[in-house]
Amino acid sequence: AQKVTQAQTEISVVEKEDVTLDCVYETRDTTYYLFWYKQPPSGELVFLIRRNSFDEQNEISGRYSWNFQKSTSSFNFTITASQVVDSAVYFCALSEGGGGFKTIFGAGTRLFVKA
Amino acid sequence: EAGVAQSPRYKIIEKRQSVAFWCNPISGHATLYWYQQILGQGPKLLIQFQNNGVVDDSQLPKDRFSAERLKGVDSTLKIQPAKLEDSAVYLCASSFGSAPNEKLFFGSGTQLSVL
Numbered sequence: 043a044q045k046v047t048q049a050q051t052e053i054s055v056v057e058k059e060d061v062t063l064d065c066v067y068e069t070r071d072t073t074y075y076l077f078w079y080k081q082p083p084s085g086e087l088v089f090l091i092r093r094n095s096f097d098e099q100n101e102i103s104g105r106y107s108w109n110f111q112k113s114t115s116s117f118n119f120t121i122t123a124s125q126v127v128d129s130a131v132y133f134c135a136l137s138e139g140g141g142g143f144k145t146i147f148g149a150g151t152r153l154f155v156k157a
Numbered sequence: 158e159a160g161v162a163q164s165p166r167y168k169i170i171e172k173r174q175s176v177a178f179w180c181n182p183i184s185g186h187a188t189l190y191w192y193q194q195i196l197g198q199g200p201k202l203l204i205q206f207q208n209n210g211v212v213d214d215s216q217l218p219k220d221r222f223s224a225e226r227l228k229g230v231d232s233t234l235k236i237q238p239a240k241l242e243d244s245a246v247y248l249c250a251s252s253f254g255s256a257p258n259e260k261l262f263f264g265s266g267t268q269l270s271v272l
Contacts, residue, residue, distance in 0.1 A: 046199075048199075051197075073257075074257070075257055075258045077260065079261075079263075084265060085246065085248075085265045085266045085268075086160075086263050086264060086265045086266070087200070087248070087250075087261070087263040088263070089260040089261065089262070092258060092260055094258060133199050133200070135199075137257040137258065138257060139257050139258075144202050144205065144213055145202070145257075145261065146199075146201075146202070147199030147200045147201075148199050149197070149198050149199045150198075150199050
């Protein structure tokens, strides 16, 4: 069965601090996909990144970076030099490659960035 | 490009009443999803359509929830009768295809309060 755990319920940082959001997943499939979505106060989830299980290269996009480690079943998300606009709820999600897939989401981590 | 449209934005009803939500996906997106997001939790898939056919409705409480996507475009989700525990945000999402690596595009959701 697939499962996504985001142990951090809320994180509060001061602007310009770096922050890492943790995501641990469980799956029996060898082919799967991991995602991060951002949910700002407006409520609309916005796609940030997608990773497939065969690509363990870390990725950097501006102030955002992602660390995928199959050995620990983790897909962590780091925001460097956080800004107030980064305040949102961030969801990690997993989709298995087998038939009848569905994307399941973790419980989310609420990030507060204070000025 | 227009995003996923949902209405209404907010709805307040009393228990045992009925309610309906509407969703219009991004033009050309074949797959449409309805998610339920209870406060403090991640989105949970209720039903997934591929064009006008149901792909997955395993977590839809069929005794009270129903959904349709008659012409393979917009969709309606109905609850009848509503219970207190149905209070949640109902999110509609769409994707171009139905592969497990598809990124989802979300609407702003309908916040339902059942009193």
